Amino acid sequence: MTEAAIVPLLSVRKLTKLFGTFAANNGIDLEIMPGEIHALLGENGAGKSTLVKMLFGVLSPTSGEIVWNGTPVSISSPGEARKLGIGMVFQHFSLFEALTVAENIALSLDDNVPLSKVAEEAAALSRQYGLPLDPSAHVADLSVGERQRIEIVRALLQNPRLIILDEPTSVLTPQEADKLFETLDKLRAEGRSVLYISHRLEEVQRICDRATVLRHGKVTGACDPKSETPSSLARMMVGADVASVERDQSVAIGAVKLETRNLTVAARTPFAVSLKGISLSVRAGEVLAIAGVAGNGQGELFDALSGEFPQADANAVLLNGVPAGTLGINRRRLLGASFVPEERHGHAAVPALSLSENLLLARSQSDRAAFLSGGPLGLIRQGTLSDATKRISAEMDVRKASIDPPAGSLSGGNLQKFIVGRELDRQPSVLIVNQPTWGVDAGAASRIRQALVDLARSGSAVIVISQDLDEIFEVASQIAVISEGRLSAPYPAGEMTMEKIGLLMGGMHDGSNHPEAAHAH
Amino acid sequence: MIFEAILLTIITASTPLVIASLGELVTERAGVLNLGVEGMMIMGAVGAFAVAQMTGSPYIGVIAGIVSGAVFSLLFGFLTLTLVANQVATGLALTILGLGASGMLGESFVGIPGIKLPAIAIPLLSDIPFIGPILFKQDIAFYLSIALVLGINWFLFRTRAGLKLRAIGDSHGSAHALGINVIRTRYLAVMFGGACAGLAGAQLSLIYTPQWVENMSAGRGWIALALVVFASWRPWRVLIGGYLFGAVGIAQLHAQIIGQEFGIAIPAQFLSMLPYVATVVVLVLISQNRRTTLINTPASLGKPFVPDR
Numbered sequence: 001m002t003e004a005a006i007v008p009l010l011s012v013r014k015l016t017k018l019f020g021t022f023a024a025n026n027g028i029d030l031e032i033m034p035g036e037i038h039a040l041l042g043e044n045g046a047g048k049s050t051l052v053k054m055l056f057g058v059l060s061p062t063s064g065e066i067v068w069n070g071t072p073v074s075i076s077s078p079g080e081a082r083k084l085g086i087g088m089v090f091q092h093f094s095l096f097e098a099l100t101v102a103e104n105i106a107l108s109l110d111d112n113v114p115l116s117k118v119a120e121e122a123a124a125l126s127r128q129y130g131l132p133l134d135p136s137a138h139v140a141d142l143s144v145g146e147r148q149r150i151e152i153v154r155a156l157l158q159n160p161r162l163i164i165l166d167e168p169t170s171v172l173t174p175q176e177a178d179k180l181f182e183t184l185d186k187l188r189a190e191g192r193s194v195l196y197i198s199h200r201l202e203e204v205q206r207i208c209d210r211a212t213v214l215r216h217g218k219v220t221g222a223c224d225p226k227s228e229t230p231s232s233l234a235r236m237m238v239g240a241d242v243a244s245v246e247r248d249q250s251v252a253i254g255a256v257k258l259e260t261r262n263l264t265v266a267a268r269t270p271f272a273v274s275l276k277g278i279s280l281s282v283r284a285g286e287v288l289a290i291a292g293v294a295g296n297g298q299g300e301l302f303d304a305l306s307g308e309f310p311q312a313d314a315n316a317v318l319l320n321g322v323p324a325g326t327l328g329i330n331r332r333r334l335l336g337a338s339f340v341p342e343e344r345h346g347h348a349a350v351p352a353l354s355l356s357e358n359l360l361l362a363r364s365q366s367d368r369a370a371f372l373s374g375g376p377l378g379l380i381r382q383g384t385l386s387d388a389t390k391r392i393s394a395e396m397d398v399r400k401a402s403i404d405p406p407a408g409s410l411s412g413g414n415l416q417k418f419i420v421g422r423e424l425d426r427q428p429s430v431l432i433v434n435q436p437t438w439g440v441d442a443g444a445a446s447r448i449r450q451a452l453v454d455l456a457r458s459g460s461a462v463i464v465i466s467q468d469l470d471e472i473f474e475v476a477s478q479i480a481v482i483s484e485g486r487l488s489a490p491y492p493a494g495e496m497t498m499e500k501i502g503l504l505m506g507g508m509h510d511g512s513n514h515p516e517a518a519h520a521h
Numbered sequence: 522m523i524f525e526a527i528l529l530t531i532i533t534a535s536t537p538l539v540i541a542s543l544g545e546l547v548t549e550r551a552g553v554l555n556l557g558v559e560g561m562m563i564m565g566a567v568g569a570f571a572v573a574q575m576t577g578s579p580y581i582g583v584i585a586g587i588v589s590g591a592v593f594s595l596l597f598g599f600l601t602l603t604l605v606a607n608q609v610a611t612g613l614a615l616t617i618l619g620l621g622a623s624g625m626l627g628e629s630f631v632g633i634p635g636i637k638l639p640a641i642a643i644p645l646l647s648d649i650p651f652i653g654p655i656l657f658k659q660d661i662a663f664y665l666s667i668a669l670v671l672g673i674n675w676f677l678f679r680t681r682a683g684l685k686l687r688a689i690g691d692s693h694g695s696a697h698a699l700g701i702n703v704i705r706t707r708y709l710a711v712m713f714g715g716a717c718a719g720l721a722g723a724q725l726s727l728i729y730t731p732q733w734v735e736n737m738s739a740g741r742g743w744i745a746l747a748l749v750v751f752a753s754w755r756p757w758r759v760l761i762g763g764y765l766f767g768a769v770g771i772a773q774l775h776a777q778i779i780g781q782e783f784g785i786a787i788p789a790q791f792l793s794m795l796p797y798v799a800t801v802v803v804l805v806l807i808s809q810n811r812r813t814t815l816i817n818t819p820a821s822l823g824k825p826f827v828p829d830r
Contacts, residue, residue, distance in 0.1 A: 096692050
């Protein structure tokens with residue numbers, strides 16, 4: 001068969017979607033061949049979701065053409081997309097937690113499939129693709145990986161010819177991701193096509209046959225990812241070379257700034273993770289990165305370190321040598337520590353309040369003298385406050401529509417830059433950050449990471465809790481892994497490998513001492 | 522037989538609780554919290570009584586009661602589902618409005634002797650000694666209450682429409698994304714709840730005490746609401762809980778006699794408190810861990826749904 005004889009399964013021509021005057025997609029061309037895994041690469045806001053929503057019938061295109069198997073089609077609902085043979089696995093699962101696996105699957109099938117048959121079919125299919133599932137289990141009891149399997153099985157039950165996966169590995173361990181890739185290989189071997197949306201370059205290079213890169217709603221490249229380098233792919237995604245974080249290897253390592261001694265915290269709620277004897281120490285000039293899969297105690301560790309939930313033992317946490325275990329957040333801040341929690345809205349910032357008000361809220365206790373005048377009322381020094389807001393915005397390149405907008409009106413990346421900047425502005429001697437660049441675009445992420453590294457270079461101790469392994473390798477001088485509330489020993493960043501992190505994430509804390517363990521899976 | 526008489530009173534007292542509660546259960550399973558049960562019930566009671574008087578047929582009265590409750594609940598549906606008003610506030614307003622409006626509508630019926638719905642003896646079964654007269658020589662409302670338990674249980678857990686309704690109650694956003702019509706289903710669920718409350722009200726004014734008295738629902742709507750939680754949104758448990766709550770209500774009427782019989786004085790107020798205490802205990806038990814909460818309570822209960830967001 002010659003190249004020309006193969007009809008693309010899906011081709012998209014000059015597809016455009018306008019929201020008002022803003023072109024979320026601008027003349028997109030895309031071709032997906034039968035039996036290929038096609039990557040759709042792009043940063044947050046590049047237009048990937050818009051494109052996919054149009055392919056799945058959630059949004060209707062402003063102009064342009066979608067050709068399915070050689071025939072122009074208009075897809076006006078997810079139901080029609082499914083009828084054509086397009087299945088979709090969403091990034092944020094649309095599952096019903098109170099219902100069983102079988103019931104969840106039944107809901108997305110045609111009304112004429114009897115409920116009693118769904119469980120059997122789902123079980124058979126999940127075995128066939130190596131996605132073990134118990135149809136009678138309640139979704140509430142399942143892990144994120146298992147939930148994703150439901151979504152995949154749900155899509156497969158429609159017998160689709162094209163499956164769209166939206167950022168599927170963002171919630172998986174490296175091992176779970178490997179399983180997923182095996183499943184994708186099986187799908188490809190059956191002649192099905194996969195549209196794989198991601199911003200993880202290594203993954204795309206590893207499993208995808210071709211890639212289309214989007215930036216600002218336009219196609220900026222179509223290539224074979226295996227013949228590209230990560231940096232050439234990144235260039236297509238970002239438009240310019242992403243500033244890689246500069247690290248000065250000769251940073252002077254100073255005294256211990258933060259130390260925990262056998263920090264043990266019982267689970268506060270039945271669904272929280274207990275912390276089991278965590279001992280760590282961070283010196284001036286160091287960035288300790290704590291890797292781990294979501295829900296292994298990262299939030300609890302952050303709460304314990306920040307003093308949101310103080311400990312009974314004062315010596316469990318030492319800040320600059322001072323026992324701080326029993327102190328609350330503001331007392332710890334007064335000892336020179338700063339904290340950036342994971343949730344931007346409602347934890348790190350009050351969305352309805354302006355940036356300056358958020359700044360004041362965070363620092364009104366720890367930097368009282370700077371922002372409040374004396375006296376019982378504590379009048380706000382408006383001039384100082386607005387100067388500080390301007391200074392932070394300029395320093396961190398916070399892009400906003402007005403001088404002092406509500407925090408909730410900023411994009412995730414810009415708000416995060418402001419929050420990190422707000423803490424850096426204090427020049428803290430210890431900074432603890434949880435998921436610093438979650439949901440943040442690449443430009444802002446690189447700005448934030450650089451700021452963290454710079455802070456350490458200036459003689460502070462920094463702890464970064466993150467699920468993003470690329471980020472961890474970029475900023476860390478030491479790497480430890482948290483798993484089920486236990487923290488591994490720290491390893492110098494140079495000695496850490498992806499595989500070792502993966503094993504530690506699975507709770508194999510002695511991985512380094514037993515080389516054979518690395519081959520166990 | 523005194524024991525048989527007591528059982529019969531308990532059944533009559535429990536039936537309206539079970540019926541109203543089953544209706545609210547379906548409404549809440551769809552994710553809508555309608556606190557207006559008391560108001561819908563009393564509207565059903567006055568509607569049923571009035572139409573029975575005018576037509577002379579208590580059965581047409583029962584149908585009128587059901588229709589009154591359903592139509593009245595439509596007001597709630599329109600405010601909370603179409604106009605997206607706060608469900609708690611709207612439900613409370615519905616109760617207050619229902620109590621007031623029914624008093625006004627029923628003014629001319631006060632003191633008029635009502636028409637009692639006759640009991641229907643089921644052939645053969647009603648001849649069984651002891652249980653025959655108790656279970657099979659009952660009025661239509663009792664039979665309907667049992668049929669509702671069976672029917673709702675079957676509907677919710679055995680049919681696709683019931684599955685969709687539960688899915689909406691669990692996560693209306695996801696249900697909408699799957700193409701399920703959230704608003705329409707919720708309208709139907711709200712109206713079903715209203716119809717059941719209306720039927721319960723008809724039972725009050727045509728069977729329990731066949732006359733019209735202002736405020737005759739006497740807080741039963743609130744007990745029915747508590748009962749849904751007590752039953753953790755399961756139809757069979759509504760039946761069991763309804764009879765427990767009904768029995769407590771009867772015991773409360775005879776608190777003094779019971780006190781004399783057993784030599785312990787239980788204040789009537791203590792007994793009237795029991796259903797609510799039991800409900801709080803169940804709520805605490807359900808909230809013990811995330812899993813039982815997730816699996817038992819409709820997660821989107823009381824949350825407003827706006828489709829295009």
